[in-house]
Amino acid sequence: MRWVPGGGSPGGEGAGVGNCRDVVVGWFAGGLWGSMAGMGSRKPSAKAKQVAAFKSQLVDLSDPFAREETRRKRMSGEKEAALRKKACESKNRYSSRSEALIVIEECAEHGTIGLHAYRCPYCDGWHLTSKPPRD
Numbered sequence: 001m002r003w004v005p006g007g008g009s010p011g012g013e014g015a016g017v018g019n020c021r022d023v024v025v026g027w028f029a030g031g032l033w034g035s036m037a038g039m040g041s042r043k044p045s046a047k048a049k050q051v052a053a054f055k056s057q058l059v060d061l062s063d064p065f066a067r068e069e070t071r072r073k074r075m076s077g078e079k080e081a082a083l084r085k086k087a088c089e090s091k092n093r094y095s096s097r098s099e100a101l102i103v104i105e106e107c108a109e110h111g112t113i114g115l116h117a118y119r120c121p122y123c124d125g126w127h128l129t130s131k132p133p134r135d
């Protein structure tokens with residue numbers, strides 16, 4: 001009397017599990033393959049994003065240079081204004097060289113010698129300087 005309840009069912013279940021595992025492995029492999037395929041298809045767009053980010057970085061990098069250029073131009077403008085003020089606006093202006101020379105003689109009489117008259121490139125007049133003329 002060997003009554004095995006559900007005899008054959010363990011083997012069947014085993015086979016079923018095996019089948020199920022095969023199905024799971026197959027499904028998992030398919031999932032892996034699918035995800036790998038997905039990665040493969042996403043790569044170009046990811047690279048495109050990197051390229052876009054790189055290009056945007058290039059644009060961002062060019063802006064500071066542009067600002068630096070603008071700042072340098074403004075500083076040279078301020079320097080120009082300072083030079084102008086020092087060489088022109090802060091000085092007495094004479095309309096002619098002879099007038100400037102008269103003032104130089106007057107200054108020499110008062111003890112201030114070594115003055116020179118020069119034509120001002122800013123106001124087109126004449127100013128006096130204690131520095132020797134360059135030309």
Ligand SMILES: [Zn+2]
Binds near residue numbers: 125
């Ligand atoms: Zn001047």
